[in-house]
Amino acid sequence: MYTIELEKVRKSYDHFVAVDDLSFKIEQGGVFGLPGPNGAGKTSTIRMMIGIIAPDSGTVSVFGQPFDRKCLKRVGYLPEERGLYKKMKVLDQLVFLGELHGMAMAPARKRAIEWCERLEISEKLANKIEELSKGMQQKIQFIAALLHDPDFIIMDEPFAGLDPVNSDLLKNVLLQMKEQGKTILFSTHRMDQVEKLCESICLINHGKAVLQGNLKQVKAQYGKNTVQIQYEGNGNFLKGNPLVQSFSDYGNHVDVQLAKGADPQQLLRGAMEHSRVSKFELMEPPLEQIFIDVVGKTDA
Amino acid sequence: MHNIILIARREYLERVRTRSFIAMTFLVPALMLGLTVLPTYLATHGSSQSKHIVVVASDKRTAELIQQQLSKESEEQKDQPAGDPQGFENRFRIEKLNVDVDLDTSDREQTALIERVKQKELDGAIFATKDALAAKKVLFITRDVSSFAANEVIQASVNRAVRRDLLASKGFSEKEIDNALETVDLKPQSPSGTRNPVVLFFAAFSVMMILYMSVFLYGISVMRAIIDEKNSRIMEVMLSITDAKEMMAGKILGVGLVALTQILIWAVVVGIASSTALVASAGMLKGIISIKLLAFFAVYFLLGFALYSTMYAAVGAMVNSEQEAQQLQVLVAAPMILSLVFMANILQSPGSNIAMFASIFPFTAPLIMLLRVAVQAASPWEIGLSIGLMIAAIYGTVLFCARVYRIGILMYGKKPTLPELMKWIKYA
Numbered sequence: 001m002y003t004i005e006l007e008k009v010r011k012s013y014d015h016f017v018a019v020d021d022l023s024f025k026i027e028q029g030g031v032f033g034l035p036g037p038n039g040a041g042k043t044s045t046i047r048m049m050i051g052i053i054a055p056d057s058g059t060v061s062v063f064g065q066p067f068d069r070k071c072l073k074r075v076g077y078l079p080e081e082r083g084l085y086k087k088m089k090v091l092d093q094l095v096f097l098g099e100l101h102g103m104a105m106a107p108a109r110k111r112a113i114e115w116c117e118r119l120e121i122s123e124k125l126a127n128k129i130e131e132l133s134k135g136m137q138q139k140i141q142f143i144a145a146l147l148h149d150p151d152f153i154i155m156d157e158p159f160a161g162l163d164p165v166n167s168d169l170l171k172n173v174l175l176q177m178k179e180q181g182k183t184i185l186f187s188t189h190r191m192d193q194v195e196k197l198c199e200s201i202c203l204i205n206h207g208k209a210v211l212q213g214n215l216k217q218v219k220a221q222y223g224k225n226t227v228q229i230q231y232e233g234n235g236n237f238l239k240g241n242p243l244v245q246s247f248s249d250y251g252n253h254v255d256v257q258l259a260k261g262a263d264p265q266q267l268l269r270g271a272m273e274h275s276r277v278s279k280f281e282l283m284e285p286p287l288e289q290i291f292i293d294v295v296g297k298t299d300a
Numbered sequence: 301m302h303n304i305i306l307i308a309r310r311e312y313l314e315r316v317r318t319r320s321f322i323a324m325t326f327l328v329p330a331l332m333l334g335l336t337v338l339p340t341y342l343a344t345h346g347s348s349q350s351k352h353i354v355v356v357a358s359d360k361r362t363a364e365l366i367q368q369q370l371s372k373e374s375e376e377q378k379d380q381p382a383g384d385p386q387g388f389e390n391r392f393r394i395e396k397l398n399v400d401v402d403l404d405t406s407d408r409e410q411t412a413l414i415e416r417v418k419q420k421e422l423d424g425a426i427f428a429t430k431d432a433l434a435a436k437k438v439l440f441i442t443r444d445v446s447s448f449a450a451n452e453v454i455q456a457s458v459n460r461a462v463r464r465d466l467l468a469s470k471g472f473s474e475k476e477i478d479n480a481l482e483t484v485d486l487k488p489q490s491p492s493g494t495r496n497p498v499v500l501f502f503a504a505f506s507v508m509m510i511l512y513m514s515v516f517l518y519g520i521s522v523m524r525a526i527i528d529e530k531n532s533r534i535m536e537v538m539l540s541i542t543d544a545k546e547m548m549a550g551k552i553l554g555v556g557l558v559a560l561t562q563i564l565i566w567a568v569v570v571g572i573a574s575s576t577a578l579v580a581s582a583g584m585l586k587g588i589i590s591i592k593l594l595a596f597f598a599v600y601f602l603l604g605f606a607l608y609s610t611m612y613a614a615v616g617a618m619v620n621s622e623q624e625a626q627q628l629q630v631l632v633a634a635p636m637i638l639s640l641v642f643m644a645n646i647l648q649s650p651g652s653n654i655a656m657f658a659s660i661f662p663f664t665a666p667l668i669m670l671l672r673v674a675v676q677a678a679s680p681w682e683i684g685l686s687i688g689l690m691i692a693a694i695y696g697t698v699l700f701c702a703r704v705y706r707i708g709i710l711m712y713g714k715k716p717t718l719p720e721l722m723k724w725i726k727y728a
Contacts, residue, residue: 083533
């Protein structure tokens with residue numbers, strides 16, 4: 001069964017088409033990535049999945065049924081635009097949102113306290129939201145999305161603005177949810193995160209799906225034509241080298257895209273002549289590279 | 301429905317717990333009591349300082365008559381029972397008069413007296429010279445030109461004295477003159493009651509003002525809450541659980557209940573306070589609050605609040621800040637402000653066609669109909685019709701505003717133009 005099925009969904013505002021006949025399916029269980037550049041239509045797509053806005057045409061099915069507001073009790077949503085009642089106390093706020101999701105007061109309260117302990121902010125339960133740091137507010141928002149134990153979890157840029165320790169904390173929670181068989185939709189423009197977490201993706205740009213399917217298969221399509229090199233010394237050998245189609249210098253390492261038919265061994269020899277190579281790895285292209293290629297092509 | 305109750309409950313609890321709610325709840329009645337009780341208290345128990353007035357007349361008889369009348373007036377006022385609402389207006393008049401007679405009508409004396417008033421040696425000088433009486437124009441020099449009530453007493457006294465003088469010169473006896481000059485009391489009374497017109501006016505005026513203030517303040521408060529929520533970006537979270545209509549309904553219901561709670565506390569506090577000796581002696585509140593009027597107040601408050609707060613909710617959804625909301629806010633409040641402007645007119649003739657129309661037209665009905673109910677000028681069918689039309693108007697406004705609200709709460713950036721607004725309504 002599919003958790004979400006979008007069939008030729010379209011949404012336009014005035015003359016601007018935000019989502020353009022978009023179709024994809026999200027299988028139950030696992031992490032599905034919805035990467036795309038800013039303004040690609042990710043948020044509009046998510047909003048249509050949960051009835052915040054209605055599509056102009058096309059159909060949305062949730063849990064195998066045409067969209068119905070009742071299904072929202074089984075959905076947890078962490079929007080990119082974070083928002084909480086600033087003057088409300090943390091515990092009151094969580095209980096209120098839990099009750100709206102159909103929980104009774106006592107269990108909502110109990111679970112809110114458990115979650116706050118788990119995310120290491122239980123000392124803030126009696127504080128008002130406005131007294132918390134941004135990172136703490138984000139944790140509360142995260143709890144609010146998961147409190148009612150939803151089957152389908154939508155995370156729009158969940159790690160934005162978090163330090164590595166807290167990012168890791170939330171990431172582990174999401175991975176546990178996945179193990180419990182929940183479906184997680186992960187929307188971001190950070191390709192490295194998509195690569196680490198997702199099994200399937202649908203890359204969208206200008207409201208259209210430009211690349212979709214199982215992440216491994218998608219990457220395999222692009223073949224092993226990328227070399228990651230770490231070296232000390234002169235990197236000039238890359239410039240104007242006929243073996244190199246393009247390269248991205250990250251400071252600590254360089255990702256090199258080989259020209260068609262180029263022999264990586266030849267490149268290694270060239271590199272060793274000019275510098276001390278500490279790492280030379282032939283690999284699939286990182287998703288970021290694919291993203292830049294695909295988005296660059298569709299924009300051109 | 302479950303969601304509406306949850307949202308309303310949150311709104312209610314969060315609001316009644318705030319310090320400003322508690323402060324408003326107890327400060328306003330204190331202020332109201334202070335404003336009504338203090339002046340009366342001061343007037344009745346106030347300074348026993350007597351005022352010193354000089355009467356200038358061409359002959360001694362006229363002067364003495366005026367002197368007598370003035371003293372008599374101020375004596376009579378002191379005898380008015382304090383708790384009598386009818387004596388209410390008299391209490392703001394002068395207390396005790398010390399009247400001297402001056403038979404020097406020369407210009408030099410006049411200048412001297414005026415100077416003495418200026419120097420505060422005297423409180424007033426009345427120039428009832430022969431010429432002045434013949435011209436029917438008596439000059440009264442006083443520093444308190446604006447003290448209408450006191451000036452009226454002096455005018456009445458001079459008039460009486462002149463008439464007395466005239467009648468006496470025609471050979472009438474003292475008793476006959478008293479008889480002739482005695483005034484007839486006119487008691488206006490509505491067909492259904494025996495209430496005093498001054499009290500009735502005060503009742504009508506105060507309930508209308510309180511209704512206006514409550515609908516206005518709490519309507520704005522709904523708007524503010526929505527602007528706040530828009531800015532805190534909570535809308536997206538809320539919309540992922542509940543729909544815009546439930547959010548709007550819950551918010552309006554919650555704020556409405558807060559308003560009712562506050563008004564109820566005010567009513568109780570005023571009720572208790574008015575039974576205490578001090579206020580009872582002021583007599584101001586006696587008869588103002590009747591159960592029937594309170595019930596009508598509650599009905600028209602709820603209807604008026606529902607109507608206006610729905611519009612304010614739409615305004616709140618359309619804008620991003622209170623500054624942006626100002627123009628729209630005035631537009632929404634216009635019918636209520638018009639009602640206030642026409643209040644005096646409608647009190648003058650509560651049975652007129654304009655009064656009737658305004659009390660039935662849904663946007664002016666809450667204030668005007670309550671005013672007419674307070675002065676007992678509305679018939680049951682008119683009241684029924686106004687309530688029915690208001691309910692219909694609320695229904696229409698909710699349908700219209702819910703659409704604006706639904707789109708507006710997710711829109712940030714510039715305020716919509718009218719064509720854009722029309723598009724929103726079509727979209728939703």
